[in-house]
């Protein structure tokens with residue numbers, strides 16, 4: 001596989017200009033994540049890091065047809081603001097940043113943009129992107145990377161059967177596989193009930209998530225989840241770009 005730099009923010013203007021001049025660039029992936037609490041053991045960047053990881057692997061595999069746009073690292077996280085460290089955009093702000101980023105890409109000639117999402121709270125963007133595409137005259141789709149998994153697949157590979165559960169077996173496995181330095185177990189005592197959160201927008205208790213993260217997550221599961229997501233996102237992106245051929 002011939003591949004090279006696909007991350008827009010790691011390229012010089014010369015490199016971008018020359019890549020675009022080949023006429024081979026058909027699409028871009030825009031990862032969307034969050035900066036929010038991920039229980040006691042995972043870093044706040046998890047959703048951004050996981051969406052970026054899946055997007056990056058996909059763009060590398062599709063080199064040189066796809067560029068990777070700078071990830072949106074703050075999402076819609078009002079529901080976790082009780083936990084210090086969480087950052088949140090109002091939905092309309094989030095939509096606007098996404099639109100302006102898509103518009104920038106469109107102005108550089110990108111015709112297909114796949115928004116690859118890693119944070120469930122960003123879901124409302126799904127309903128906005130068709131309008132974005134119409135305004136900009138390009139093709140934009142929104143997908144959370146876990147759309148790759150069928151119910152059967154989740155039941156087969158995750159013992160908790162729960163995906164995308166917050167900071168539990170699924171997300172912790174992804175971290176252990178892709179960025180293990182983001183899992184911090186020192187001094188974390190999930191047996192203590194001192195950090196239970198009362199939040200009506202979320203499930204009643206965190207305890208099952210703590211248990212799933214600590215006792216069920218493995219790098220092996222994470223690799224399976226990542227590979228399957230990359231394969232799925234690659235298929236979506238390929239399908240989007242093939243629409244040109246008509």
Ligand SMILES: [Zn+2]
Pocket residue numbers: 038046047118119166167171
């Ligand atoms: Zn998350």
